[in-house]
Amino acid sequence: MLAAVGHCGACQEFDPARVPDDPVALFDEWFCHAVDSGVPEPHAMTLATADAAGRPSARVLILKDVGPDASWHFASSAASRKGRELTANPVAALTFYWPALGRQVRVEGPVLVDPPEVSAADFLARSPTARALATAGTQSAPYTDAAEVTAALAGVRDTDVAPAHWRSYAVHAEAVEFWQSDPDRRHLRLCYRRSPDWTRTLLWP
Numbered sequence: 087m088l089a090a091v092g093h094c095g096a097c098q099e100f101d102p103a104r105v106p107d108d109p110v111a112l113f114d115e116w117f118c119h120a121v122d123s124g125v126p127e128p129h130a131m132t133l134a135t136a137d138a139a140g141r142p143s144a145r146v147l148i149l150k151d152v153g154p155d156a157s158w159h160f161a162s163s164a165a166s167r168k169g170r171e172l173t174a175n176p177v178a179a180l181t182f183y184w185p186a187l188g189r190q191v192r193v194e195g196p197v198l199v200d201p202p203e204v205s206a207a208d209f210l211a212r213s214p215t216a217r218a219l220a221t222a223g224t225q226s227a228p229y230t231d232a233a234e235v236t237a238a239l240a241g242v243r244d245t246d247v248a249p250a251h252w253r254s255y256a257v258h259a260e261a262v263e264f265w266q267s268d269p270d271r272r273h274l275r276l277c278y279r280r281s282p283d284w285t286r287t288l289l290w291p
C-alpha cells in the first residue's frame with residue numbers, strides 16, 4: 087500500500103510495506119523530514135501522564151533525544167505535577183503532530199529516570215533563567231504575586247549545580263504508531279509493538 091500525501095508541498099511517500107524493522111529508524115526518517123520541511127518546533131510533543139487514580143493530564147514538552155533502545159527522552163522537575171504523577175504511576179504516552187505533513191507519531195511505555203549525569207547535562211545546557219527556575223524547584227506550584235517568582239529567581243542565579251529534583255526521563259517504548267493522513271480520509275496507521283522483538287500491524291483509520 088502506498089500513500090502519496092496530496093496536500094502538502096513537502097510530500098514524502100509512506101509505504102508501510104517498506105519500512106525499517108525498528109521504529110526508531112522510521113521515527114528518525116520522519117523527524118528529519120519534518121525538520122527539512124520546515125515544520126515549526128518538530129520536537130514539541132504532548133506528554134500524557136496519569137495520577138495514581140488513573141486521572142490523566144497532558145502538556146507539551148521538548149523531545150531531548152531518542153535512544154537506539156527506543157527510549158524517548160525529556161527533562162522536567164520531579165516536583166512538578168507530571169513529576170509527581172510519574173513517581174506514582176511511571177507510564178506515559180507521547181504524541182507528535184506535524185500538520186504540514188499530515189503526520190502523527192504516538193509513543194507509549196514505561197518511564198524510567200535517566201542516570202544523574204544525563205539530568206545534569208540537560209540542566210547545564212539550559213539558559214540561566216531556566217536553570218534558576220529549575221533550581222527553585224517550584225514548577226506547577228501556585229503563586230499569587232510575581233514578586234515571589236522574582237525573589238526566588240534572584241536567590242538562585244548563576245547556578246551550575248543540577249538540583250536533585252531535575253530529571254531527565256525516558257519513555258521506553260512498548261508501542262510506536264505512525265499515522266499518515268490521506269486526503270480521502272483513508273489514513274494509514276502502522277503500529278510497532280515490542281514483544282520482545284518489534285512486530286508491525288496496520289490499524290484501521
Ligand SMILES: Cc1cc2nc3c(=O)[nH]c(=O)nc-3n(C[C@H](O)[C@H](O)[C@H](O)COP(=O)(O)O)c2cc1C
Binds near residue numbers: 127144146169
Ligand atoms: C513548546 C513547549 C515546550 C516545553 N518544554 C518543556 C520542557 O522541556 N520541560 C518542562 O518541564 N516543561 C516544558 N514546557 C512547559 C510544560 O508544557 C508545562 O507547562 C510544565 O512542564 C508544567 O507541567 P505540569 O504542571 O503538568 O507538570 C513546555 C511548553 C511548551 C509550550
